[in-house]
Amino acid sequence: MYRIGEFSRITSLTVKALRYYDEEGILSPSERDKNGYRLYNETDYEKARQIVLLRELDFSIMEIKDVLSACVGEEDLAFFLKEKQAQVRQRISKEKALLKKLEEALPSGTEASAVNRSYTLERKTAEELLVISIRFRGKYPEVGKYAGRLFKAAGSKACGAPFSLYYDEEYREEADIELCLPVSSRIAVPEITCRRLPGITALCTMHEGSYEELGAAYKALLDGAAERKLIPQGPSREIYLKGPGAIFRGNPAHYRTELMLPVAEEPGKDNYVG
Numbered sequence: 001m002y003r004i005g006e007f008s009r010i011t012s013l014t015v016k017a018l019r020y021y022d023e024e025g026i027l028s029p030s031e032r033d034k035n036g037y038r039l040y041n042e043t044d045y046e047k048a049r050q051i052v053l054l055r056e057l058d059f060s061i062m063e064i065k066d067v068l069s070a071c072v073g074e075e076d077l078a079f080f081l082k083e084k085q086a087q088v089r090q091r092i093s094k095e096k097a098l099l100k101k102l103e104e105a106l107p108s109g110t111e112a113s114a115v116n117r118s119y120t121l122e123r124k125t126a127e128e129l130l131v132i133s134i135r136f137r138g139k140y141p142e143v144g145k146y147a148g149r150l151f152k153a154a155g156s157k158a159c160g161a162p163f164s165l166y167y168d169e170e171y172r173e174e175a176d177i178e179l180c181l182p183v184s185s186r187i188a189v190p191e192i193t194c195r196r197l198p199g200i201t202a203l204c205t206m207h208e209g210s211y212e213e214l215g216a217a218y219k220a221l222l223d224g225a226a227e228r229k230l231i232p233q234g235p236s237r238e239i240y241l242k243g244p245g246a247i248f249r250g251n252p253a254h255y256r257t258e259l260m261l262p263v264a265e266e267p268g269k270d271n272y273v274g
Contacts, residue, residue, distance in 0.1 A: 001031065007040040011048040026064055027051060057084060119205040119220035126260065129197045132187050135178040143179055144244065150181040153189040158182070163239040202260040203230060210252035221261040233262035
């Protein structure tokens, strides 16, 4: 049996940590002497070694509790380690994305930032259009996962670039989105709508770059509409002229997206299509 000081030395756990683990029910001594002093045995030692390993692997106290309460053998431990591995990979992915955004936000002498980018605005009339579409509520990056279904349904009848209709006036975490694909004739496929979109008058601009920077293009459209005393209508359109492929994402800096903001001369000329 080992007293707490001896046990601390052989496990590299401080006495303070051992007392804390005892209070938390993670590592309680097998025995206490008549004076209440903690006494640890070989089983406690093996458990302590496991705790040290888990702490080195960045397991929290709550996670360690779960592991110790559920682990019977090495297979159980391996399951928890794989789950932790997946969490770490996800965290690394998020950190890499954040790092990329930080790098893009740094001032650059060779590239203008998206905020200061100049957009050319043009007023256009879009004719009535036959499309197949999928309307869903979700996050903006989820648009891409529905494109394959539309192209598969359309086959040789696809006759234009895919585009999204955004029905919410404001930014939402779960947005009301309709992904559309122009087709040459009507198509009947379960869970896919086929309809004619009415023609619209819209203020348009071309955005070259990643989808994360589209906000600057929308700002240019809204500012342009205000300057021209035009009333924005809904829904706005994003036409994906060049974007990620089915397999390779490509270089986001080379994406080309046409934005169309439906507008009216005055209130009452409502081009909104719901």
